Amino acid sequence: xxxxxTNEHEWIRIEGDVGTIGITSYAQxxxxxxxxxxxxxxxxxxxxxxxxxxxxxxxxxxxxxxxITGEVVESNAALADSPGDVNAEPTGKGWFFKIKFSxxxxxxxLMDDAAYDAFVKSLG
Amino acid sequence: xxxxxxxxxxxxxxxxLHRELGARLVPFAGYEMPVxxxxxxxxxxxxxRTAAGLFDVSHMGQVRLTAKPGQSAAKAVETLVPGDISGLxxxxxxxxxxxxETGGILDxxxxxxxxxxxxxxxxxxxxxxxxxxxxxxxxxxxxxxxMFSRGLMALQGxxxxxxxxxxxxxxxxxxxxxxxxxxxxxxxxxxxxxxYTGGDGYEISTPAEATEAxxxxxxxxxxxxxxxxxxxxxxxxxxxxxxxxxxxxxxTTPIEAVLLWSIGKERRVQGGFPGAAVIQKQIAEGAPxxxxxxxPEGKAIAREGAEIAIGGKIVxxxxxxxxxxxxxxxxxxxxxxxxxxxNGTKVELVVRGKPVPAEIxxxxxxxxxxxxx
Numbered sequence: 001x002x003x004x005x006t007n008e009h010e011w012i013r014i015e016g017d018v019g020t021i022g023i024t025s026y027a028q029x030x031x032x033x034x035x036x037x038x039x040x041x042x043x044x045x046x047x048x049x050x051x052x053x054x055x056x057x058x059x060x061x062x063x064x065x066x067x068i069t070g071e072v073v074e075s076n077a078a079l080a081d082s083p084g085d086v087n088a089e090p091t092g093k094g095w096f097f098k099i100k101f102s103x104x105x106x107x108x109x110l111m112d113d114a115a116y117d118a119f120v121k122s123l124g
Numbered sequence: 125x126x127x128x129x130x131x132x133x134x135x136x137x138x139x140x141l142h143r144e145l146g147a148r149l150v151p152f153a154g155y156e157m158p159v160x161x162x163x164x165x166x167x168x169x170x171x172x173r174t175a176a177g178l179f180d181v182s183h184m185g186q187v188r189l190t191a192k193p194g195q196s197a198a199k200a201v202e203t204l205v206p207g208d209i210s211g212l213x214x215x216x217x218x219x220x221x222x223x224x225e226t227g228g229i230l231d232x233x234x235x236x237x238x239x240x241x242x243x244x245x246x247x248x249x250x251x252x253x254x255x256x257x258x259x260x261x262x263x264x265x266x267x268x269x270x271m272f273s274r275g276l277m278a279l280q281g282x283x284x285x286x287x288x289x290x291x292x293x294x295x296x297x298x299x300x301x302x303x304x305x306x307x308x309x310x311x312x313x314x315x316x317x318x319x320y321t322g323g324d325g326y327e328i329s330t331p332a333e334a335t336e337a338x339x340x341x342x343x344x345x346x347x348x349x350x351x352x353x354x355x356x357x358x359x360x361x362x363x364x365x366x367x368x369x370x371x372x373x374x375x376t377t378p379i380e381a382v383l384l385w386s387i388g389k390e391r392r393v394q395g396g397f398p399g400a401a402v403i404q405k406q407i408a409e410g411a412p413x414x415x416x417x418x419x420p421e422g423k424a425i426a427r428e429g430a431e432i433a434i435g436g437k438i439v440x441x442x443x444x445x446x447x448x449x450x451x452x453x454x455x456x457x458x459x460x461x462x463x464x465x466x467n468g469t470k471v472e473l474v475v476r477g478k479p480v481p482a483e484i485x486x487x488x489x490x491x492x493x494x495x496x497x
Contacts, residue, residue: 032160032164032165032354033164033165033166033167035166035425035447036423036424036425036447036454038424054476056425056447057165058165058166058169058354058355058358058446058447058449059159059165059354059357059446060427061425061427061476080423
């Protein structure tokens with residue numbers, strides 16, 4: 001199991017050929033209080049870089065992009081009633097959706113823990 | 125919320141205090157302003173609705189207008205606004221708009237009569253152009269004194285009165301939309317019982333150098349916490365109040381914006397303000413479009429710019445939309461054609477390309493709680 005990060009502050013946790021996707025603690029902090037999350041339908045085929053979910057704070061709406069090509073195999077329906085999970089546990093209960101992928105090589109360009117930490121520090 | 129000016133950001137007299145309190149500071153109308161404090165917008169919103177919140181609104185433009193000998197400042201101001209300013213008794217405050225020749229709104233503002241002069245409070249993003257406009261038209265009749273460096277704080281919420289009364293007992297009996305000079309912390313301030321949250325509260329105008337000390341005294345009251353611009357926006361939206369540059373601008377008239385209540389009865393007949401012909405025609409015949417409240421079904425939030433449609437046909441646009449923490453649901457306001465503007469009308473709001481069913485509904489979404497004595 002490993003976790004990778006995108007420039008858009010999403011994390012993807014890899015277990016076998018399934019990746020679980022959410023937003024980082026830094027991202028939730030920047031967004032502020034999350035009040036609505038729209039997750040993709042199970043079965044939806046998504047391409048890397050495609051906008052597949054939306055997270056809304058009091059202030060603004062932000063797109064969540066698929067970090068890898070594949071099929072959505074599970075979505076976190078609980079977020080509809082408790083969007084605050086994204087703030088409270090961004091890498092736990094606040095996960096968004098899971099993608100079953102075929103081309104793991106698409107993850108090669110993503111950051112590991114150390115690289116992401118450095119990236120966040122560089123943002124000040 | 126928008127950033128409107130380039131260049132170095134200006135600071136209010138409370139800038140250092142915001143930093144100390146851990147505010148997230150953002151550019152707003154040329155100022156570096158707190159959008160939220162560490163507790164976050166939802167908690168700040170609830171704090172203001174249930175206890176009391178202190179807002180720094182020092183970025184707004186305070187201007188004093190004093191009549192030149194033989195002139196009337198109120199009559200002069202009435203040549204620029206449709207509000208009944210001549211009818212203001214000393215200590216009374218009124219909401220009005222600066223209009224243009226086509227009946228559009230250059231800015232919305234508060235005007236208070238102290239008896240010997242008028243005090244105007246202008247929106248931050250408009251204050252420089254407003255001042256130039258006022259100087260151009262009123263210099264012959266009024267001394268115009270911008271007081272842009274003064275502090276202005278809003279103390280809002282159901283416990284605002286008990287908190288401020290501890291520092292200035294005379295404010296307890298003030299009624300909504302009145303103003304008076306009050307000594308706080310040994311300093312003369314001008315206090316009005318007003319604000320822009322839909323709740324009870326005060327606005328406190330302070331000399332720049334006394335602002336921080338007074339803010340600290342207010343924050344030391346157990347009812348009071350600091351509140352940023354994020355919650356200011358969600359509070360005014362729930363209260364159905366217009367945000368200049370979004371819900372009203374130079375292309376919307378006060379009639380379209382459903383602000384007829386703010387136009388004096390005699391002035392509706394007599395006119396004498398910019399755009400009077402357009403506004404009077406709309407009063408008589410109805411405006412082509414109207415600002416309405418919108419309640420979307422479900423949880424999706426329709427924000428500014430979302431199209432309003434009926435049966436696939438576009439009938440208007442959302443001008444403000446967001447999450448109402450008090451109601452725990454999305455709310456919005458926007459303009460629709462007058463024929464479609466009745467309460468209860470079913471519409472669709474186009475959110476990310478998808479129609480979200482919504483209903484036109486009365487505003488405010490959250491009942492006003494002004495203190496009228």
